[in-house]
Amino acid sequence: MYKHMFKIFGAIFLISLTIQAQNYNDAIRLGFPGLGSNARALGMGNAFNALSDDASASYFNPAGFGLLKKMELSGGLSFTNFDNTTTFFGKETQDNTTNTSLNRISFALPFPTYQGSLVFGLSYHNSKDLTSIIKFDGFNSGTNSKIQSLLGTNIPYDLFLTDENFNTIINGNLNQSGNILNSGGIDNWTFSGAIEVQKNFFVGGNLTVVNGTFESNNDYYEDDTRNIYQGETAVNEPQTTDFKTFYLNNILKWDIGGWNAKLGFLYQMEDIARFGATVQFPKTFAINEEFIVNGSSEFGTGQTYSLDAQYYSDKVSYDITTPFELNGAFAVNLKGIIISAEATYIDYSELKFKNPDGLTESYISEANKEIKDILRPVINYNIGFEYTVPTIGLRIRGGYLVQPSAFEDDASDFNHKYLTGGLGFLANGTIGIDVAYAYGWWKDIGDNYDSNVSRTFQDIKTHNVMLTTTYRF
Amino acid sequence: MKNFVMLFLFVIFMSSFFTGCYTVVWDPREEFPNTENSYETSDDFYTDDYYGGYVEYYESPWWVSIPVYVTYPGGTTDSQTKERNNGRDSETETIRNSNGRGNTDRNSGIDNTTPPPTTTTTTSSGNSSNSNIINTPPPTRDTNTSNTNSTSSSTSNTRNSGSSETRNSSGSRNSGSGRR
Numbered sequence: 001m002y003k004h005m006f007k008i009f010g011a012i013f014l015i016s017l018t019i020q021a022q023n024y025n026d027a028i029r030l031g032f033p034g035l036g037s038n039a040r041a042l043g044m045g046n047a048f049n050a051l052s053d054d055a056s057a058s059y060f061n062p063a064g065f066g067l068l069k070k071m072e073l074s075g076g077l078s079f080t081n082f083d084n085t086t087t088f089f090g091k092e093t094q095d096n097t098t099n100t101s102l103n104r105i106s107f108a109l110p111f112p113t114y115q116g117s118l119v120f121g122l123s124y125h126n127s128k129d130l131t132s133i134i135k136f137d138g139f140n141s142g143t144n145s146k147i148q149s150l151l152g153t154n155i156p157y158d159l160f161l162t163d164e165n166f167n168t169i170i171n172g173n174l175n176q177s178g179n180i181l182n183s184g185g186i187d188n189w190t191f192s193g194a195i196e197v198q199k200n201f202f203v204g205g206n207l208t209v210v211n212g213t214f215e216s217n218n219d220y221y222e223d224d225t226r227n228i229y230q231g232e233t234a235v236n237e238p239q240t241t242d243f244k245t246f247y248l249n250n251i252l253k254w255d256i257g258g259w260n261a262k263l264g265f266l267y268q269m270e271d272i273a274r275f276g277a278t279v280q281f282p283k284t285f286a287i288n289e290e291f292i293v294n295g296s297s298e299f300g301t302g303q304t305y306s307l308d309a310q311y312y313s314d315k316v317s318y319d320i321t322t323p324f325e326l327n328g329a330f331a332v333n334l335k336g337i338i339i340s341a342e343a344t345y346i347d348y349s350e351l352k353f354k355n356p357d358g359l360t361e362s363y364i365s366e367a368n369k370e371i372k373d374i375l376r377p378v379i380n381y382n383i384g385f386e387y388t389v390p391t392i393g394l395r396i397r398g399g400y401l402v403q404p405s406a407f408e409d410d411a412s413d414f415n416h417k418y419l420t421g422g423l424g425f426l427a428n429g430t431i432g433i434d435v436a437y438a439y440g441w442w443k444d445i446g447d448n449y450d451s452n453v454s455r456t457f458q459d460i461k462t463h464n465v466m467l468t469t470t471y472r473f
Numbered sequence: 474m475k476n477f478v479m480l481f482l483f484v485i486f487m488s489s490f491f492t493g494c495y496t497v498v499w500d501p502r503e504e505f506p507n508t509e510n511s512y513e514t515s516d517d518f519y520t521d522d523y524y525g526g527y528v529e530y531y532e533s534p535w536w537v538s539i540p541v542y543v544t545y546p547g548g549t550t551d552s553q554t555k556e557r558n559n560g561r562d563s564e565t566e567t568i569r570n571s572n573g574r575g576n577t578d579r580n581s582g583i584d585n586t587t588p589p590p591t592t593t594t595t596t597s598s599g600n601s602s603n604s605n606i607i608n609t610p611p612p613t614r615d616t617n618t619s620n621t622n623s624t625s626s627s628t629s630n631t632r633n634s635g636s637s638e639t640r641n642s643s644g645s646r647n648s649g650s651g652r653r
Binding site: 071117 | 493494495496497498499505506507512513514515516517518519520522523524525526527529530531532533534535536
């Protein structure tokens with residue numbers, strides 16, 4: 001009796017330690033930049049920090065608001081197609097997902113001045129689309145499995161995959177398959193202001209309240225496709241003979257709040273060039289997390305067992321803070337052709353978990369130490385051009401941007417690269433319509449459990465289309 | 474948070490109080506700066522040479538009226554000026570008129586006593602090189618005018634995050650080693 005109770009308490013203790021899974025992936029998800037919400041900017045590879053002469057300045061460079069001389073109402077839509085081709089134990093699987101969303105509504109109000117400018121802006125914009133997908137299917141001939149990796153928990157025991165002593169006959173050689181569908185986005189409500197402090201020199205700032213959601217739905221299967229495990233997985237439980245399938249479903253739900261602030265500077269050198277610089281102060285994201293676990297096992301006898309989802313699901317909350325982002329940019333106007341470029345410094349090793357509720361301080365501390373060990377500082381690059389055909393108001397754009405991987409040892413193949421293009425049209429001096437397309441590509445890897453024993457090698461391609469309309473009056 | 478708020482307020486608002494701040498905001502007790510002479514602008518990044526009439530989209534303040542130079546064909550060399558609406562709607566005018574000034578003030582440059590019988594005038598904006606065609610009579614804004622001809626103008630200008638299974642997708646959410 002006492003021995004049995006000791007085992008139960010021991011298992012609960014183990015779960016309490018291992019049920020906490022916040023790690024660097026969660027931090028990168030929020031710290032890695034998105035593509036913004038301005039079609040003109042995206043068409044120019046988001047090299048827009050030094051231009052920023054529309055209401056998207058709230059995202060790029062708030063000092064750019066000072067360049068607005070008319071009131072502006074603008075908004076737009078974005079479409080994302082995320083395509084992931086995964087190689088898993090030599091087998092290739094492809095899947096894709098799409099998302100269409102309203103990505104911005106902005107208003108800018110320049111105050112009448114005798115000289116200089118004073119402009120305020122209000123904006124809702126989506127700064128990052130968290131849509132992604134992965135699907136994998138392959139036979140792992142190694143002597144490892146997720147079932148074995150979970151022996152520190154009650155899950156294999158509850159599914160009759162172990163004996164009373166938490167030992168299992170499962171020793172790898174299973175077909176592993178699954179898919180993960182991620183959805184959600186980070187929305188921002190921003191109040192901005194800018195002033196021309198010296199002729200042609202603008203200073204601006206903004207305060208942003210963050211509101212967003214994220215959901216990750218993860219299905220995972222291990223199947224004994226080669227009929228290796230014919231015996232009982234739970235001793236003296238004959239209904240557990242002939243193991244067939246282990247299934248686990250995790251649903252991670254985030255309710256994202258938070259705030260951040262940005263300071264921007266912009267200098268305009270006559271009609272020749274503009275220079276911009278911004279300081280993005282660390283963003284604080286407050287995460288309310290719900291983690292739901294379902295699972296089951298199936299046997300050749302027809303027996304199935306399911307997990308008690310309530311027992312394994314939990315809710316926690318914590319903060320994630322991102323590092324400073326320092327940006328420098330310039331744009332030159334060469335006889336009507338604007339060429340712009342910028343660089344942004346981000347030290348991902350400064351990502352941090354803070355203020356845990358439902359998680360232990362020591363766990364958070366360990367997660368932060370891991371971030372320091374495996375993430376690195378990077379410099380993002382953007383370059384773009386725009387040519388306006390003055391006779392018809394048509395604007396042609398192109399651009400390229402690189403967002404290096406946050407991981408210390410990743411090769412350049414893992415950098416997010418985007419080739420962009422766009423068209424714009426100005427009508428009657430009051431209405432602007434812009435459309436942009438961005439093609440992104442990079443590689444990534446992921447582990448189903450442990451490290452490099454059940455790894456997916458991903459070849460990712462994205463297609464983004466953005467539409468922005470602007471009305472100035 | 475408090476520090477950032479203070480910084481924000483410092484940069485945006487307090488800077489205008491320092492001696493030497495370039496920007497001078499309109500004081501409602503003073504004359505509204507609705508003419509080009511009453512407003513000093515920063516340099517234009519988009520110039521007529523390469524952006525034509527579309528310069529107005531970026532460089533023309535909403536509160537400043539752009540003068541329209543009206544010339545009369547048929548022998549007269551007189552050149553007259555009127556204020557062009559510059560695309561503002563009625564709501565904008567309400568703001569501009571909040572200082573007690575009516576439309577007649579804005580039309581002060583218009584010679585509306587003797588509208589000529591000609592049918593075409595040429596206009597050009599101050600900042601742009603576009604030409605607009607205005608059918609006669611140009612000075613229709615004066616409500617006292619007896620001219621009843623209609624006026625129209627055309628302004629042609631114008632993991633991975635996707636690899637999140639590295640979160641170690643086990644139901645136990647054990648931290649695992651994940652992506653390395």
